[in-house]
Amino acid sequence: MSGAFRTAREMADDLRAGRTDSETIVSESLDRIARHDGALHACLSVADRGAALEAARRQDRVRAEGRAPSPLAGVPILVKDNISTRAFPTTCGSRILAGYRPPYDAHVVERLESAGLVLLGKTNMDEFAMGSSTENSAFGPSRNPWDLDRVPGGSSGGSTAAVAGGLVPLALGSDTGGSVRQPASFCGVAGLKPTYGRVSRYGLVAFGSSLDQIGPIARSVEDVALLLDVIGGRDPRDATTAEVEMPRHAERLRGGGARGAGSAAGAAGDTLRGLRIGLPREFVVDGLDAEVADAVARALDRAREAGAEVRDVSLPRVAHGIATYYIVATAEASSNLARYDGVKYGLRAGGTDGLRAMYHATRREGFGAEVKRRILLGTFALSSGYYDAYYAKAQAVRELLRRDFARAFEEVDLIVGPTAPTPAFRLGEKTDDPLTMYLSDIYTLPANLAELPGISIPAALSRSGLPIGLQILARPFDEARMLAAAHAFESRLGAAGAIPPRFAESAA
């Protein structure tokens, strides 16, 4: 495998063995950003070269002293632009925060720094993470490395495009209704949404507070596990982080658990043997692309061959997932986004008379169409006379959906299905029709509503050469089992690590 498309683990091994240094890796990464980001538009800000190389040399020095703070020390990373960073603007893809520079770092950014990762910049996204294509970014869309006429998915599309295009081996995204998993599926990379409460949101700009989680994006399941181990665990500054055991996921994948050493496929066979995998009946819907359905069926065949037992399960309320989500998420957004008022930070509209007129004009100028649509929908759902019919109703259906999953997880260990109903669609294909755009999240948002962990891994390429993702869901805080299975699927499907053709020749 060529240099730019090495996994983070391979880079870490090269660094540990002294075959390369962080300065070289970071320099190559910056070169690739300079060369390819014009086409991809994955980044909204990029580190100053001198500062980034100095940070890399610092990691090289501490490594030379035998004090590398983590296996990933010296490896470059990009972070979604709704995660607060002192060193870079944090715009959330919105005009209302253009140029805003937070006075503090998010918890996960502090963790990256302690682990010695080198932060190379911030990635493009749908404005305030509201969207499934990055077309709602105020700064222009990102492009899919597999086909530049297609969207990378969203809202963390900048992060997944950057990883798929070989700009960096790792990135962070955020997932409120599928915003890590759906773009991971569209770009042919691995993306994890942790259990609600696994990763601190301190410094993540809030969208839907009962749904938001930060998640790792990488070219392999092992890399996802390594990055989860860096960012996960209790943080007193986010009261919703749970006091539960935080396993060392990456170590478990490396030989822990599987019987004997053996080949990758042998170890994979052990992980899947005896595993009970549920396939929800309700995941077969109108609009499910035949090639996506085929890819999932073939993945399940591989699992059966490896000794897993595949069972039908039923999640009756999944059919109402989209409706439930678009009430709960917009209600929370309407409340969270009330803070953008032109007073404390961000844009202030000029030329207005009085405070109230300033609020109204600032929010008219600062927010894009989809954000306004969702604020209005959420305000409507919470407003007097409608609260019980919409918000309270949606919360109750959400609870029933949670119980559907709990019941299914009494019969199976994992639930497997498509990540998205189709491969990546074309830019502009769905922008005129918000409801159709929402339907592309049909398989991902149930995990947010039920607070479950979920991962998307590459399952196959379509006949036209577009990635198709496989989604695996697990019980709350059972990321370990989910990652072990994802790792086993990855080695049996052979779809991970594929390089988009137009980036292959430049991969060295």
Next chain:
Amino acid sequence: MGIDRDEVFRVARLAHIDLTEAEAAALPAQLDRIVDYVRGLESVATDGVRESHAAPATPLRADEPAPSLPRDDVLRIAPAHRDALLVVPRVIGGEVETA
């Protein structure tokens, strides 16, 4: 009962957002279609359903004072400030809140 133009303006006022002419023209039909879709929830029986959560409990911290962000760092990012105060357009003597 659908979402018409008046309803959109009522909600926009509550959300403190002025709508452009183009938005005022497009939003009623878009929101009406979305609300019509989410009304499908009415078919789900939910009597007596109470919420539960994945995490065992929300851990609480001790109620002890701790330093917040340095004041100057916070003032620096405000659109306008004077000394230790945020400056905003005139509040009193302006238009009356009616929503």
